[in-house]
Amino acid sequence: MKTLLCLITFAALSAWHVGAEQENVPSGNPGNACPIKMKNGGKCDEDGNCPYQITLPPMTLQLPKQWQLLEKTLKEVQSLKEIVNNLKKSCQDCKLQADENTEKENTEVTDGGQANQMQDLQSKMKKMSISLKNARTQINNLQDQMEKMSMNNVDDYIDRKIANLSSTLDNVNKCSDNCQAKEGITDIQIFFKDCSDYYKMGKRLSGIYQVMPDPRNKTFEVFCDMESMGGGWTVVQSRKDGRISFNRTWDEYKNGFGNLSGEFWLGNDRLHLLSKSSNMILRIELEDFKGIKEYATYDQFYVANEYLKYKLSVNGYSGTAGDALHFSKQYNHDQKFFTTPDKDNDRYPSGNCGAYYSSGWWFDACMSANLNGKYYEKEYKGVRNGIFWGTWQGVSDENLNSFRQAFKAVRMMIRPKDFSS
Structure with a gap:
């Protein structure tokens, strides 16, 4: 009965730790534990697969080397699981990147429209700048002409206009439409300016x-x-x-x-x-x-x-x-x-x-x-x-x-x- 219990214990241990290369003592009371020993039981083949020996007093069992394959398979499964997880994460990153690229493309389209508007505005500003420059040149030319004219000339021009209007009004007041100058009379006057x-x-x-x-x-x-x-x-x-x-x-x-x-x-x-x-x-x-x-x-x-x-x-x-x-x-x-x-x-x-x-x-x-x-x-x-x-x-x-x-x-x-x- 004791031997059967140890075998059950061994089976449980083997499921959790296949391929152990040292002694394993189950948890519990040391005095009641069965002395199970597990070690390599023969030559390993070219692939590195080795048989195991398990000693259960008072018997020893020889296990085939396929037991180690189970351990390697479990490890490969774990590795595949990690690879699958990495692939899933990569796919998620790809989706995020794709969404980002799509948004960027939309933005680029919008920015392209804005760029065209900016080019139009720059073109209009350039035309306005040229027009203002031409206007400024004309203004400077007028200022140069005005500076060349003395204040006397400006005043004289204004005074001539005023005098012409006054003279016209005087002629209207003094003469009728049939008014004629007297002939044979010449007035000689000498004017003193100052x-x-x-x-x-x-x-x-x-x-x-x-x-x-x-x-x-x-x-x-x-x-x-x-x-x-x-x-x-x-x-x-x-x-x-x-x-x-x-x-x-x-x-x-x-x-x-x-x-x-x-x-x-x-x-x-x-x-x-x-x-x-x-x-x-x-x-x-x-x-x-x-x-x-x-x-x-x-x-x-x-x-x-x-x-x-x-x-x-x-x-x-x-x-x-x-x-x-x-x-x-x-x-x-x-x-x-x-x-x-x-x-x-x-x-x-x-x-x-x-x-x-x-x-x-x-x-x-x-x-x-x-x-x-x-x-x-x-x-x-x-x-x-x-x-x-x-x-x-x-x-x-x-x-x-x-x-x-x-x-x-x-x-x-x-x-x-x-x-x-």
Whole structure:
């Protein structure tokens, strides 16, 4: 009975561990276990298959070598199972890769459409760029042409158009359809453009004269200085006693105000006509209450018409008073528009320089010179709203609490640059 039990135990062990090459002792009580021995029982064949011997006291059994084949078969089955599992995994990877490729192909198709759209857009952008480049070239050419034209030519063109319209209206008003010129009557008139023409004709006395800078406009009166600095000067501004207020409107500065024998502003329209008729130089004369006299001369002086806001062009300084009209980048009166208390054309963003300083002038933001400021008979404090020339000696040291420089007399005069006495 004991032997039968050992055989059963051996059969069970053989199913789980076929081909063992050492002794196997079943689990359980060592005292009751049967001493089973299992070992190689003979020569192995060329394929490495060996017979086994199992010793079951008191017997020994010789097992055929096919028992080892069972073990090898089990191992091969296990190996095949692993191969099958690997193939399944590979197939899954293949499917995932295929899905990914399909999605990629769809994406490539979509991207291809977008690429075509991008090419179209790039083509359109290129055409637009060429068009803009051509337009820019045309604009640059126009700018070059405009730069070659002087401001005088532009103003002259505008003035000619205005004069032609005025002349047409005058003819309509004066003549009927059957109006005919009188025959046999010839009027010879000599026009004097400015005071220098009177000087050339032998006039040497300073005083009031009639001038006509443009034959298409009416004559007007000016004060001529025929004695100072070679004579022939047309005075366009004069300050000497403070009897005339220079806190005036745009229209008053346009048409002029004051007394030609005393204090006056000749008028911006007349300044334009005079400076357009010839290349003018400007001479400014100043005198303070200490009797100090200085002057500033500019080789170029031009005032544009009202359409261009009486823009000032002034350059070529020489003299003793200093170049206050080109004081700094912030305070530069050249190429500035005319501003009055009721018409703000200055560069000051927070207010009207004309209203603040109570005068009309070619303000910047706001000023380094203002010859139309309030007339003070002595030094004053507070806002610098008096006659001002920023390069006058001692002016730069002034502050809000100190006394301001006052001027006794100021004159602005113009004369053709080619004048010779």
